[in-house]
Amino acid sequence: MTTSYEPVIGLEIHVQLSTKTKMFCACELSFGEQPNSRTCPVCLGMPGTLPVVNARAIDFGLLIGLALGSEIAPRSIFHRKNYFYPDLPKGYQISQFDIPLCLGGRLGEVAIHRVHLEEDAAKLTHQGTSGRINDADSSVVDFNRGGTPLVEIVTEPDIYSAAQAREWLTLLRTTLRQLGVSDVNMEEGSLRCDANISIRPVGETTLGTKTELKNMNSFRFIERGIDAEIARQVALVEAGQTVAQETLHFDPASGTLTSLRSKEDSHDYRYFPEPDLVPIVVTQAMLAQAHAALPELPAQRAQRFELDFALTAEIARMLAFRTELGDYFEAAVGSRDCDDPAAIASWVTGELVARLGDGDPGDSKVTPQALSKLVGLVSTKQLTSGAGKSVLDRLVADGGDPAAVMESEGLAAMDSGDELAEAVADAIAANPDAVAKLRDGKEQAIGALIGHVMRETKGRADGGEVTRLVREQLGL
């Protein structure tokens, strides 16, 4: 008997906050300026300088905590996390340790362990062939990024597939974007994700030895990387070997995982309370302000879509987890040209997304009102759904009014009069093989006849009506 394995995944997400200034000094955040132009004695770790906490970063941390349903610590403290590295000017990172700003919480189906504030490291570039510090010809440091406010969000090991990890990250990203606390751009590094992965036989409740997958820079790579690591662990265990605790790097180009001889694996960070800072004391006023600033969040929006518009959970999430889709959908429903929100939702998430991909429909030539009208025409059978798709193609390309496109292209649905009966008769005459099969009881052969009619009528015919007419004319 073979054992089947279940993966258990926890995520650690670093989010750069979009405050105006850095976490502990007055330098403005950098967006590709000249290296080392956004620095000061504090963020360069010069002797005698002291950190001062950015109050805005705390406000953002509170917003995130509230959005994730965390418990907010009335008094939290910063620690020093000690290690030597050239990207760390003080020789320690100011972070939070045993008393983080936010504890616990939940987003969607995933439980949150903690949320804490810290500062980002500087950016190191290694010159030479390997791209690693140890055999680089030289390395240069750009301190512009050093000291950027970061929030670290740690989930519980509460995710059970790579696809779920990806979907949940999408929800998190939308939530953070909705909060206005970060650019959440993975390519630019404002959202970074590490995954802790272990496997266990299905039915077990204890966790297996975990490995850490570091710094994956797109949602697609995260999914692929996690899948690759799960496969690696299963293969190891099935071959009678054990999984070693290590940090891994996923190379998306080759699909391979390599072990990082990590500076951190066996590191003792010697955490201790940062004596240069006083505790963060969250006042009622700060909490009230954060509550007031809290917008509707994707998870709440999805729930509202389900209840108010009778959408399926899946469609509601597809709309709500992509803010721009949700906004477009609500605008289309609001235009009152169609009284079937579920049909609008289905057209937005299906046909429209198929044509626009990741693009924002709000930026397309199809206005929400035009889409709403189009769906209305289909719902009232003035347009078949096939012809509706052709109209949508034209709207995506050129914009305009769907009824006008329908008229000018002659795509209006045919009524079941003589014209349709003639088209059916033509199809029967042109497809003797299919007719013979159909008479033999091979029902699927009718498809060829319907297809013929649809081609000839440019999709204007109603499929059900065509079927009825075929049977009538063949006397079946």
Add this chain to the structure above:
Amino acid sequence: MSEILDLTAAAAGAAVRSGELGASELFEFYRQRAQDDQLNAFTWVAEATPGEAAIDGPLSGVPLAVKDLFCTKGIVSQSGSRILEGFRPPYSATVVEQLENAGAPLFAKTNQDEFAMGSSNENSAFGPVFNPWDVTRVPGGSSGGSAAAVAAGSAPWALGTDTGGSIRQPASFCGIVGLKPTYGAVSRYGMIAFASSLDQAGVLTRDVTDAALLLSEMVGRDPRDSTSLEYPGSLVLPTGRDLSGIRLGVPEELTEGVEGIEPGVRAVFDDALRTAESMGATVETCRLPHAPHALSAYYLIAPAEASANLSRYDGVRFGLRVEGDGDLKEMYERTRSAGFGPEVKRRIMLGTYALSSGYYDAYYGRAQRVRTKIAEDFNTAFESFDFIVTPTSPSVAFKLGARTADPLAMYLSDYFTVPMSLAGIPAISIPAGLSEGLPVGLQIAGPAFSEQRILEAAYALEGAFAFDASGARRSGSK
């Protein structure tokens, strides 16, 4: 120019204000004294005298010497260390700016133990400082250069820092006044850190009035230092004449049966208590049950913080760098091996160990609990006493080299001063008399933000002690 030499800073300021003395003349006098210094008290002396306009303000142009570890814009700030040799920060410490704005121009920087780690000034990368009372003896430390300079009359007043006694103990050894304020009363911004939760800037002056005057321009909240506090009220020049109704507590744990307290020091201390009683004070034994553990706690907390504070000296951005055959780790090791002296290395190792996982609770965690207990002891004592008094140090200035081979004997020098540092409370050392021809300091400690009351009491006692420091002032400079 002996008249100028005998003027206190306050008196010199008054002479400048009245027009009897030019501010430039005063500056040039001390600049020259510092230039001719024979005690190795200075690490930098101004090359020229600034114009009169630059020295306007309540401090009337009386020039200021500051300990090397205060960052001074464009001027070497090395904290007594080879690793910062030649380091010229692009900024000044808040307190240096405050005092310059108040009319005390910087004219010299003073020698110190490396990163303020030491009690004798023998740990300076720039050589030891000599005590103006006896040049074969240490001036105390770590603010030894500031203390020696003020005592020798080569500075009218000076800034120091005190982490476990580094202002009070050298003030005691050099027969001057040294005041460590309440933790948070003075900004730490721009002070090259030793132990952040203990470091506090303070003053070394010829008398109590000068201490009050200088300190009054230093206190207050600095937005660049989160741990600094709004100072309640303001400080004024003391006028106290007697001690009637003042209750002095002598901590039994610190003074009874303590080994190593010199009989001569004890005698001066007892005399001082009798003088206080004669001025109306009551003197009683008090309890500070956890104070005997202060030194042990201090030598875990301070090195732990120092081990992190000194991590930034890595050869990457400033200060010394010794290349390491293309290898990063080797560069770190070579730079830090060459840049730090033995005492600094000892404390980095001690602190790193105290914070290591598995040892944290037993060492650092426990030391912090002791610290809390000590603070509670003081709070309790201050319910019954106005001030706690002790000798500032168990001994007079010892001979150069006498304790360098024995770190523990060296650490004992701060036995009486460390408890106040851990509690974050203010304390002053004033010269109370001589033992074997060397000064003995009296320490007066009060509750947080009681500086004004401490200054009043110290001022009254100073009048009664009538300590004569003029002899030392004539030595030390050519």
